[in-house]
Amino acid sequence: MKIKLAKIKEKMGHLLGHAILMFIALIAIVPLIWALSTSIQPSHAVFGQGIGLIPTEFRFENYLDILNAAPFGTYLINTIIVVTFTVIMQLLVIIPAAYAFAKLEFFGRDVLFFIFIAQMLLPLQAIVVPNYDVMRVLGLINTRTAMVLPFIASGYGTFLIRQQFKQIPESLIESARIDGAGHFTILKHVMIPLSKPIITAFSLISIVIHWNDYFWPLIITETPSVRTLAIGLGMFVQQESGADWTLLMAGTMFIVMPLLIFFIFNQRIFIESLMIKSGMKE
Amino acid sequence: MLHNIIQNYKDESGLLSYKSKFLPYLFLIPSGIFLVVFTYYPIFRSFYLSLFDNNLWMPEPQYVGLENFRILFNDPLFMRVIRNNLIYLIGTIPVIIGLSLFIAILINEKSKFREFYEASIFTPTLVPMAAAAMLWVFIYNPDIGILNRILRALGISGRAWINSSRTALPSLMIVMIWKNLGYFVILFLAGLQNINFSLYESAKINGASWFQKHFYITLPLITPTLVFVIIVNIIESFRVFDIVHIMTQGGPANATNVFVYYIYQQTFRYWDLGLGNALTTILVIVLFITIILVMRSLSKRIQYG
Structure with missing residues (x-):
């Protein structure tokens, strides 16, 4: 029983670790994704609502x-x-x-x-x-x-x-x-x-x-x-x-x-x- | 001596022979020339010129002794600059070291997604500082920036991050942490590879918690990397410039004016070369003393596992 609990605890710790790393990895790359997505949109799009990570209109020019x-x-x-x-x-x-x-x-x-x-x-x-x-x-x-x-x-x-x-x-x-x-x-x-x-x-x-x-x-x-x-x-x-x-x-x-x-x-x-x-x- | 040289010359085919006493110096000359012309000569020239009053409008530099230093240390703005630099140093170094070591330990314990974590966390390191600064001007934009957009979505009212003197410096510090963290994660990851895994196994058998394990095993064994990372960060904190120049120009109201930016202003804006040279002298001395102190105090603690 005790061993089982320890195992579960370890597993939870493991998952928590992944969650933290995932979060940090996102913070690292989201600004770049946002910049990239902004760079291919028409200029009025940046004033739109929402977060704007995924472009809805494109302007590669x-x-x-x-x-x-x-x-x-x-x-x-x-x-x-x-x-x-x-x-x-x-x-x-x-x-x-x-x-x-x-x-x-x-x-x-x-x-x-x-x-x-x-x-x-x-x-x-x-x-x-x-x-x-x-x-x-x-x-x-x-x-x-x-x-x-x-x-x-x-x-x-x-x-x-x-x-x-x-x-x-x-x-x-x-x-x-x-x-x-x-x-x-x-x-x-x-x-x-x-x-x-x-x-x-x-x-x-x-x-x-x-x-x-x-x-x-x-x-x-x-x-x-x-x-x-x-x-x-x-x-x-x-x-x-x-x-x-x-x-x-x-x-x-x-x-x-x-x-x-x-x-x-x-x-x-x-x-x-x-x-x-x-x-x-x- | 001369006899030996002649002997050498006879023995093998001259100056470039394997045993020539001159040869090692010959290997150092190319690098040495650049080192002297672009590093050491400029420094000593700066030390010397810091004793002169000199600006673009003066026909000839005028000897003034330590007057430039007196001016600087009586200048409230210079004191502000030093304060900003200290805040920057104290604010970024513990965060960067703590976070990067923590992340490195986490990554090191994982096998799944490891490459993804390493690659994405490392990516900001490759972004030119000028680009990172521009990117974050956009992120911090009070109206359309993503930071305030997210905060609004959470029901929190954002602010004008880099336009307010209270939040400007911390905002820049966050950008630097964002940009530099990945580099130090990789350095710590490399250091962790040298730690014998069996140490952790036996700690686990003895019932050590995750925290104890890393406090008593990882930390002492990673000290050499730690010393290196601290020194690199100290140098970094005195070099900060690009981000200030692009994001705030030292403002608002000098809230983000740091050492190198101040040198830039005095020398390349107001063309006061005397003050510029005095500032260079101060910075070089401060850098050397800080680094020697850090090396002294930390190298005693290095344990070789």
């Missing part, structure tokens, strides 16, 4: 209208350029540094490692004033280059990839070396292939972060021709100033969609790679 109202196409191309260059440059400079910190011995290694990863504690928001000055001196105000440069030496990436490189057994490197491999060959044929999950994880995180960048482009750009999606949306909002909600939501969904679609197709890779990354063991 909203998306064409925003493309005409602001250069969202240019913003999209700029975003892809900036994000691609950021991630490629990050990997190019981080991987050698991570390799040196993980596998080579040299004077001052620990101090230098600290200096490299302390960058994590200094978000660009905190040091925007002097960085703006640096860009002005370099003549890079209002360029896509300026949107890439401050993010290249990622302390976070150096830390992640170094932790991973450290776990690769010395014996593998030794045997590669005996076969006459230099550092470059070792990196290319041993370290990088064995660290693919973590490199993917870092790249995905970096793509998301830089796709979303708003603050730095706001400061450093002056014309639509170099602006990216997030800041483009910000400008669009100011220009429209709350006039038409369906257009505003179409603009909003336009910058959300690419990442969401990317996520839906790579869902497992995304979540699993995020999981690996927090395996913070030495």
Whole structure:
């Protein structure tokens, strides 16, 4: 009897858990569904009665209208350029540094490692004033280059990839070396292939972060021709100033969609790679 | 030393040889250049320039010692900004940590719908802050927003959430929690994978309740992840900007004016570079001290299971 009661209690707890999770999952996605549904309705529909989650009238032309109202196409191309260059440059400079910190011995290694990863504690928001000055001196105000440069030496990436490189057994490197491999060959044929999950994880995180960048482009750009999606949306909002909600939501969904679609197709890779990354063991 | 270098040079084919003492530094140079030019040099330049009065209309910066700091600490608005930031920090961090750990534990105990929960709770993380802010301006809209619509349906009268100085800051905090929660759920889920399941089994046999089980087993064993999550959240709370810029512009009546927004106003609106540099100096120092204190106090408690 007692066992039976305990079983029932456990089952109830289990159901309660599901109910809570369901509720939180709904809160997480309902705002997006609402925005999506608003973005495909005619503008008068938002003043209707009820909650308005499911559209009754459709107007897909909203998306064409925003493309005409602001250069969202240019913003999209700029975003892809900036994000691609950021991630490629990050990997190019981080991987050698991570390799040196993980596998080579040299004077001052620990101090230098600290200096490299302390960058994590200094978000660009905190040091925007002097960085703006640096860009002005370099003549890079209002360029896509300026949107890439401050993010290249990622302390976070150096830390992640170094932790991973450290776990690769010395014996593998030794045997590669005996076969006459230099550092470059070792990196290319041993370290990088064995660290693919973590490199993917870092790249995905970096793509998301830089796709979303708003603050730095706001400061450093002056014309639509170099602006990216997030800041483009910000400008669009100011220009429209709350006039038409369906257009505003179409603009909003336009910058959300690419990442969401990317996520839906790579869902497992995304979540699993995020999981690996927090395996913070030495 | 020189002898060794020459020896190395002879032994193998020079600077790029495996044993070269210079080589490790060579690997650090590319990253190092960017680090120096765009992180460390700017910081020290800011420290130095914080001692000067400088704005767009002055031909040359003028040395004023600590005057900029004196101005700031006597400015009631700056005090308000610090207060707002503290409210934000104290209001969001416990909620984010408590909720995300709780959700992660719940998900970890389930096998059904697990992927659905993970995916949907993670989704807001992918929404650009600018888009999330815009979305929530719509949600909070007093007339047509979904929040007030739901409240009306329940017979509660809503309010102008982000236009009233009492509810503006908490409203923004809710948006940030909505957006960031999923990321930390995934981090905690990862941490939970490392806990040996048999620990829970034996606790259950000994009659531990759900709460006891997690308080005595999960919490101590998840501390490394916890430390990481706290530090990330502290940094996040000092970076808040996008949402303020889009949703409230620091208003109403500076109720949502936070540190970075204040830096933005002083520097890129009023072009007072002296104050901007002084603010940068303060923020960098505050960030470092807070993080070192957190690491010190928490790392002692880390238990390795």
